[in-house]
Amino acid sequence: MSGVSRTVIRGGLLVTAADETYADVLIEDGRVAAIAAPGTAYARSWTAERLLDAHGKYVIPGGVDAHTHLEFPFGGTFSSDTFASGTSAAAWGGTTTIVDFAVQTKGHALREGLDAWHAKAQGNCAIDYAFHMILADVNDGSLKEMDLLVAEGVTSFKLFMAYPGVFYSDDGQILRAMQRGARNGALIMMHAENGIAIDVLVEQALAAGRTDPRSHGEVRKTLLEAEATHRAIALSRVAGCPLYVVHVSAAEALAELTRARDEGLPVFGETCPQYLFLSTDNLAEPGFEGAKYVCSTPLRPREHQAALWRGLRTDDLQVVSTDHCPFCFVGQKELGRGDFSKIPNGLPGVENRMDLLHQGVLDGHISRRRWIDIACAAPARMFGLYPRKGTIAPGSDADIVIYDPAVRQVLSATTHHMSVDYSAYEGRQLTGRAETVLSRGEIVIDQRTFTGRSGHGRYVPRGSCQYAQ
Numbered sequence: 001m002s003g004v005s006r007t008v009i010r011g012g013l014l015v016t017a018a019d020e021t022y023a024d025v026l027i028e029d030g031r032v033a034a035i036a037a038p039g040t041a042y043a044r045s046w047t048a049e050r051l052l053d054a055h056g057k058y059v060i061p062g063g064v065d066a067h068t069h070l071e072f073p074f075g076g077t078f079s080s081d082t083f084a085s086g087t088s089a090a091a092w093g094g095t096t097t098i099v100d101f102a103v104q105t106k107g108h109a110l111r112e113g114l115d116a117w118h119a120k121a122q123g124n125c126a127i128d129y130a131f132h133m134i135l136a137d138v139n140d141g142s143l144k145e146m147d148l149l150v151a152e153g154v155t156s157f158k159l160f161m162a163y164p165g166v167f168y169s170d171d172g173q174i175l176r177a178m179q180r181g182a183r184n185g186a187l188i189m190m191h192a193e194n195g196i197a198i199d200v201l202v203e204q205a206l207a208a209g210r211t212d213p214r215s216h217g218e219v220r221k222t223l224l225e226a227e228a229t230h231r232a233i234a235l236s237r238v239a240g241c242p243l244y245v246v247h248v249s250a251a252e253a254l255a256e257l258t259r260a261r262d263e264g265l266p267v268f269g270e271t272c273p274q275y276l277f278l279s280t281d282n283l284a285e286p287g288f289e290g291a292k293y294v295c296s297t298p299l300r301p302r303e304h305q306a307a308l309w310r311g312l313r314t315d316d317l318q319v320v321s322t323d324h325c326p327f328c329f330v331g332q333k334e335l336g337r338g339d340f341s342k343i344p345n346g347l348p349g350v351e352n353r354m355d356l357l358h359q360g361v362l363d364g365h366i367s368r369r370r371w372i373d374i375a376c377a378a379p380a381r382m383f384g385l386y387p388r389k390g391t392i393a394p395g396s397d398a399d400i401v402i403y404d405p406a407v408r409q410v411l412s413a414t415t416h417h418m419s420v421d422y423s424a425y426e427g428r429q430l431t432g433r434a435e436t437v438l439s440r441g442e443i444v445i446d447q448r449t450f451t452g453r454s455g456h457g458r459y460v461p462r463g464s465c466q467y468a469q
């Protein structure tokens with residue numbers, strides 16, 4: 001603990017999902033105690049041990065990244081960020097809460113997986129964290145366990161229509177999990193790709209000698225994302241439970257979500273910065289460079305980007321998370337030289353999300369308030385963390401970023417803090433950067449110096465999805 005119990009942030013433009021206003025913020029014992037217009041007698045009456053000057057800066061809620069995979073077992077290896085390195089990189093990028101995916105292993109109980117994730121995270125995180133649970137083995141036992149997990153704050157479960165033999169669930173298993181969710185208030189998150197059909201196309205591509213990273217994008221067809229999204233919506237409708245589709249990348253899949261939402265169904269969607277900024281052009285980079293961009297759902301042709309930005313503006317997509325799942329190029333991505341299906345799937349990005357989306361504001365894709373909504377407030381609401389997280393309001397945790405909207409930066413593996421040997425955005429110029437970051441009132445990034453510590457971050461049990469009540 002810093003020993004500072006009262007902090008005042010003066011003079012910034014306070015931006016939340018709902019409002020933009022010049023305001024001073026009083027923080028007391030890790031929470032927002034008061035907000036007042038600068039210069040008012042009330043604001044001037046505040047005394048504090050620490051004064052932070054935010055003139056010319058934005059004062060925004062800390063980011064909530066609702067989709068990370070730290071120390072995640074995949075493709076015969078583990079994602080390269082630990083809970084210590086991944087959460088400090090998140091802090092550097094202005095994210096103050098992550099929701100990571102605990103994994104159920106086939107043949108094992110949910111509890112074992114969740115305990116293992118608590119053991120990895122506890123005492124190691126620089127920012128607060130919560131868990132979703134990956135349901136890899138839907139059976140009577142795991143369905144019963146879902147109720148217990150919901151009661152203790154793990155209120156969302158990810159199912160996979162992809163990755164047969166690993167995380168895959170068939171339609172019967174999915175329906176049963178959804179029916180359980182309809183009863184116990186859990187939110188079902190779906191990896192919507194037709195993995196059975198994709199595996200046939202993988203086999204055929206390899207047999208035809210198409211072994212390079214570009215083929216990863218070719219076999220994971222947009223139609224197979226759209227088909228799975230359609231099927232997931234139908235199953236959720238039959239079960240009467242809300243649905244959240246993760247990492248939406250294809251315009252055709254988004255169209256399925258839009259249609260369902262137009263019918264008033266409780267169906268929600270997330271996309272990720274990689275689908276807004278990268279494309280199949282990256283998968284086609286020469287040599288084996290394309291391996292750096294292998295993730296699932298895959299990167300799509302550039303034309304899809306406009307549809308995704310539009311979905312974010314129209315609220316057909318509610319959330320942008322990173323799906324941060326880094327694998328080093330050397331020794332990890334290289335496992336798939338000569339066979340793209342052996343490239344571990346996933347991209348690094350937890351440090352870059354807030355800045356890439358701010359660039360989306362500058363480029364005219366979204367408004368400033370929508371930036372804060374999709375990156376902070378909506379994920380907090382979606383996963384039962386609001387208003388403790390995701391906003392700046394009296395009583396909220398003082399997870400606050402003083403954001404410099406004018407500073408220029410160049411993204412690079414030589415300067416980032418993620419434990420991975422490349423940047424998916426190497427050389428990209430952005431404007432805007434988190435300057436100072438507070439987590440529950442403690443300064444974890446102080447004018448671009450890391451002042452946090454592993455172990456400051458606490459586990460946050462979650463409530464139910466606040467969109468689906």
Ligand code: URP
Nearest residue numbers: 295296297323325345346
């Ligand atoms: O490529 C990805 N997305 N890797 C992480 C696992 C997943 O499906 O989210």
Ligand code: ZN
Nearest residue numbers: 011053054055
């Ligand atoms: Zn000033």
Ligand code: ZN
Nearest residue numbers: 191246296297
């Ligand atoms: Zn997935």
Ligand code: ZN
Nearest residue numbers: 067069323325
């Ligand atoms: Zn993921």
